Amino acid sequence: MALTVKVITPDKTVWDDSVDEIILPSTTGQLGILSGHAPLLTALEVGVMRVRPGKEWKSIALMGGFAEVENDEIKILVNGAELGDNIDRDTARSEYEQAQSRFQKVENSEDRQERIQAESSMRKARARLQAAGGKV
Secondary structure, three states: OOEEEEEEOOOOEEEEEEEOEEEEEEOOEEEEEOOOOOOEEEEEEEEEEEEEOOOOOEEEEEEEEEEEEEOOEEEEEEOOEEEHHHOOHHHHHHHHHHHHHHHHHHOOOOOHHHHHHHHHHHHHHHHHHHHOOOOO
């Protein structure tokens, strides 16, 4: 029996298909879901969701949100999402390196808001790079 997965952002539906298995980046760690999973509501971190619609795994970069699991239906509501196949790996690597450099510059800064923004940018860039198949 398959799982129905919908990934919805404020402006579009990024994924709406059946899969055999899904791995979510929950706030408590990686969360694997198969058919027959107990009902669940969980917060999602910025990270990579992996789905297996057949034999091949597909990656989707998620920018934080929530997931609801009920009756083999998974609804994922996120601030942003991007299919790994649609992300240019070289561009993603460059963006990650820039975000990492910025974070390292402000890591010990007195400006807390600047540190938080730099860390958030780095985590988003890392998720995009990982979804594109790049190593961090």
